Amino acid sequence: MADGPLVAEEIWRPILEKLNAHAFKVLSRADEIAPGVEQNAFFQNMWYLIEHKLVKANMKRANYGRFLWFGQAEITTKGMDFLMADGGLTKRLRTITVELDAQTIKALLVDRVDEADADVGEKSKIKQAIRSLPASALTSLTGELVKRGLGSAADLVPWLEKALHHL
16 A cells, blocks of 8 residues: 555546536445545545535545545536536536626716816717617626726725625
């Protein structure tokens, strides 16, 4: 048996992929899950996957870095999502989406134009142009406005520190 930690992606990833290939089924034999992998390396990598909640298995830690294996390993939905290129539902459930419809964004822009120090005729033309923007142009303009707003916020760091402190 090799000493020291044997956790390595070239061991745990094939284990995870094998369990994924048999999703919703329980595999019991270590040599079936990871053929050719030394027993202690298998145990350490399984434990690593269990600790990250990517795999469920009937396994316990024993003394002196040893493990008790009772089999019954299966991939979790978190493990399946980990293997998916897009992150699966795990990523989607952790994504915060802020939606502002086109009319709301246009109204905010028109309000800012109204408050601006400019000629009334010029403001009228700009407001009309804003109201007639297609969705793709509005999306592009909004992205640029966010960048510009963040870029011109000289007090951004102190403001964030204060805002985050109160959350």
